[in-house]
Amino acid sequence: MNMQQAIKMTAAETALVDAYTAQIGDLPGDGSVLSVRDTLVHELKTAGLPTRRVESWHYTDLRTLLRAVPAADPTAFADRVDALVPGSTVLSVRNGQAEVKASLPDGVTVRSYVDSLLDGSAAAGLAVLGFDDAIGRINGGLVRGGLEIDVAAETALEDPLEIQLVQSLGQAHTRFPVAFGANTKATVIERHLSTDAGESFVSSVSDVTLAEGSEIIWIILQQQGISDTHLGQLRFDLGKNAKLHLFVINAGGKLVRQEIHGKTSGEGADFKLRGINLLGGESHTDVTFTLGHNVPHTTSTEVIRNVVFDRAKGVFQGKILVAKDAQKTDAKMACNTLLLSDDADLSAKPELEIFADDVQCGHGATVTDIDHTQLFYLMARGVPENKARGMLVNAFVAEIVEELEEHEALVEALEDVISTWLEKHA
Amino acid sequence: MLEIKNLHARIAEDGTEIIRGLNLTVKAGEVAAIMGPNGSGKSTLSYILSGREDYEVTEGDILYNGESILELDASERAAKGIFLAFQYPVEIPGVATMQFLKVAMNEQRKYRGEDELTTPEFMRRVKEAAAELKIAPEMLRRPLNVGFSGGEKKRAEILQMSLLQPKLCVLDETDSGLDIDALKIVADGVNALRSPDRAVVVITHYQRLLDYIVPDTVHVLYKGQVIKSGDKMLAHELEANGYADIIDAAA
Numbered sequence: 001m002n003m004q005q006a007i008k009m010t011a012a013e014t015a016l017v018d019a020y021t022a023q024i025g026d027l028p029g030d031g032s033v034l035s036v037r038d039t040l041v042h043e044l045k046t047a048g049l050p051t052r053r054v055e056s057w058h059y060t061d062l063r064t065l066l067r068a069v070p071a072a073d074p075t076a077f078a079d080r081v082d083a084l085v086p087g088s089t090v091l092s093v094r095n096g097q098a099e100v101k102a103s104l105p106d107g108v109t110v111r112s113y114v115d116s117l118l119d120g121s122a123a124a125g126l127a128v129l130g131f132d133d134a135i136g137r138i139n140g141g142l143v144r145g146g147l148e149i150d151v152a153a154e155t156a157l158e159d160p161l162e163i164q165l166v167q168s169l170g171q172a173h174t175r176f177p178v179a180f181g182a183n184t185k186a187t188v189i190e191r192h193l194s195t196d197a198g199e200s201f202v203s204s205v206s207d208v209t210l211a212e213g214s215e216i217i218w219i220i221l222q223q224q225g226i227s228d229t230h231l232g233q234l235r236f237d238l239g240k241n242a243k244l245h246l247f248v249i250n251a252g253g254k255l256v257r258q259e260i261h262g263k264t265s266g267e268g269a270d271f272k273l274r275g276i277n278l279l280g281g282e283s284h285t286d287v288t289f290t291l292g293h294n295v296p297h298t299t300s301t302e303v304i305r306n307v308v309f310d311r312a313k314g315v316f317q318g319k320i321l322v323a324k325d326a327q328k329t330d331a332k333m334a335c336n337t338l339l340l341s342d343d344a345d346l347s348a349k350p351e352l353e354i355f356a357d358d359v360q361c362g363h364g365a366t367v368t369d370i371d372h373t374q375l376f377y378l379m380a381r382g383v384p385e386n387k388a389r390g391m392l393v394n395a396f397v398a399e400i401v402e403e404l405e406e407h408e409a410l411v412e413a414l415e416d417v418i419s420t421w422l423e424k425h426a
Numbered sequence: 427m428l429e430i431k432n433l434h435a436r437i438a439e440d441g442t443e444i445i446r447g448l449n450l451t452v453k454a455g456e457v458a459a460i461m462g463p464n465g466s467g468k469s470t471l472s473y474i475l476s477g478r479e480d481y482e483v484t485e486g487d488i489l490y491n492g493e494s495i496l497e498l499d500a501s502e503r504a505a506k507g508i509f510l511a512f513q514y515p516v517e518i519p520g521v522a523t524m525q526f527l528k529v530a531m532n533e534q535r536k537y538r539g540e541d542e543l544t545t546p547e548f549m550r551r552v553k554e555a556a557a558e559l560k561i562a563p564e565m566l567r568r569p570l571n572v573g574f575s576g577g578e579k580k581r582a583e584i585l586q587m588s589l590l591q592p593k594l595c596v597l598d599e600t601d602s603g604l605d606i607d608a609l610k611i612v613a614d615g616v617n618a619l620r621s622p623d624r625a626v627v628v629i630t631h632y633q634r635l636l637d638y639i640v641p642d643t644v645h646v647l648y649k650g651q652v653i654k655s656g657d658k659m660l661a662h663e664l665e666a667n668g669y670a671d672i673i674d675a676a677a
Contacts, residue, residue: 373516379477379501380478380509382501395519
């Protein structure tokens with residue numbers, strides 16, 4: 001099909017293009033940034049949002065699922081909330097507007113992403129990852145807030161850095177380029193939440209680079225409201241011996257797609273993805289992951305646990321690519337699902353593309369109901385059925401959180417998020 | 427305390443009848459041993475007593491303290507004081523042993539209208555009972571039954587039993603997989619619970635366990651029926667001569 005031929009735009013596509021048009025002259029950016037924005041929005045206008053015919057969107061037909069996009073609401077107000085983990089340094093972003101905090105831990109520099117748009121240094125980063133990068137395209141066209149964070153080499157942060165994105169109504173489009181210097185150690189919590197029952201539409205892209213020897217825990221905790229659309233993307237690049245431990249927890253939203261796209265660029269790099277998707281109601285939640293093992297001797301493990309209630313639908317797509325020279329790659333991916341209602345649905349699509357010949361790669365997917373023997377065991381000790389079911393569902397995901405055991409306060413906070421969610425849904 | 431009358435039961439899924447007209451009475455204070463060859467229905471009986479839903483009672487009744495328990499689910503039976511020590515205790519990754527013990531104890535108390543235990547009181551009880559059974563505190567910090575050896579699992583079952591203080595204890599092949607030292611510890615734990623207001627049903631293949639937990643009555647189960655009852659001498663007789671004579675005599 002000729003991409004230039006105009007399509008008949010859906011209400012959502014029209015709303016996104018209109019949002020752009022309405023802000024022309026107001027969206028931050030120098031000439032180079034504005035020209036990238038123009039191209040991205042033009043592509044959106046001509047090609048539209050991806051449908052299931054686009055392979056990477058096969059299970060999340062965005063064009064059909066995204067029925068409407070709320071207009072930006074300049075009067076909307078969102079309040080800060082308490083940090084997830086007490087003692088964290090909170091970088092507050094409210095309705096897409098980031099504040100640059102005055103007091104920061106030693107070694108951490110933060111500047112407004114708007115400045116990078118204005119001076120043009122953000123232009124290169126606005127490019128989409130590919131023709132199917134709808135999140136990058138929407139975000140690149142409309143982004144008007146965010147933070148650029150730099151952690152100096154040899155910095156070890158004792159307390160977490162929380163990027164707190166609170167949304168009330170309307171739209172927010174944010175971006176966070178984050179650079180960790182050599183041998184840094186830090187925990188970052190990227191937290192998306194909603195304080196309002198009204199509809200919101202959020203896109204957020206984090207672009208993370210880890211220099212040699214850095215060890216980073218990055219948590220994405222998504223707790224949007226039940227009528228919200230959340231499009232998230234995390235890009236990462238791992239240097240020599242860098243370790244990234246990524247936790248993605250989805251516990252909210254109506255239409256959610258969280259993409260993770262990474263590559264290993266230095267030998268000895270190690271990546272861990274741990275995902276927990278708590279899905280209920282009529283929601284649709286998609287976690288799509290690609291990892292390029294691009295150099296020899298790098299390792300990765302991915303474990304996704306889905307708990308699906310009601311009429312919710314979940315999607316996990318995981319693709320591991322091992323480059324021709326990336327010998328001795330060791331990659332293992334697992335996606336385990338508890339389906340807790342007859343109408344719940346989960347699509348899992350693990351893929352391996354291996355061009356090297358001396359590697360160890362594997363993947364597996366399971367879908368189960370509550371284990372009846374375990375349920376009987378708990379009940380035979382006097383635990384009522386509902387409570388016993390709750391304990392088993394909790395146990396299914398708690399295993400993942402326990403991997404963070406040396407960060408006690410963080411584990412406690414995440415367990416609290418999970419049990420609160422389960423109490424509401426079970 | 428326990429009265430099983432003409433019980434017939436089958437596997438819910440495929441309708442296979444396992445229990446075929448079983449009668450058994452166990453009085454308070456009594457230790458009853460149930461013996462029988464493989465496939466005679468011993469484990470099934472223990473599951474039916476504790477309320478496992480994979481089995482259907484098609485005829486007869488089970489009375490516990492004079493009341494039918496057939497309509498109660500497993501958790502209600504447990505809260506009323508029926509305890510099954512599993513032949514194969516179930517591993518539950520992600521559920522901490524201590525958390526499980528606390529929930530189980532407090533849920534049973536709640537059902538009976540009693541106050542929940544305070545954490546210090548709970549800890550004190552667990553510590554005491556664990557020490558009796560030579561259970562290391564380290565074991566209690568692991569997820570429930572995960573990574574426990576066979577012997578540890580059986581001891582953990584007896585620990586739960588002594589903490590929950592049930593009125594009717596059903597031990598399903600508690601001796602399987604135990605070496606002689608572990609067997610003694612487990613038997614001591616069970617014997618410590620013997621009391622005039624408590625009954626114990628010991629299901630076993632072998633007479634060995636009954637040297638340590640001496641039964642008041644012994645019942646032979648075959649094809650889902652009790653075909654012979656007697657005192658502890660019956661167990662010795664079975665050990666010496668096997669089941670064949672009794673089965674032939676009953677046929």
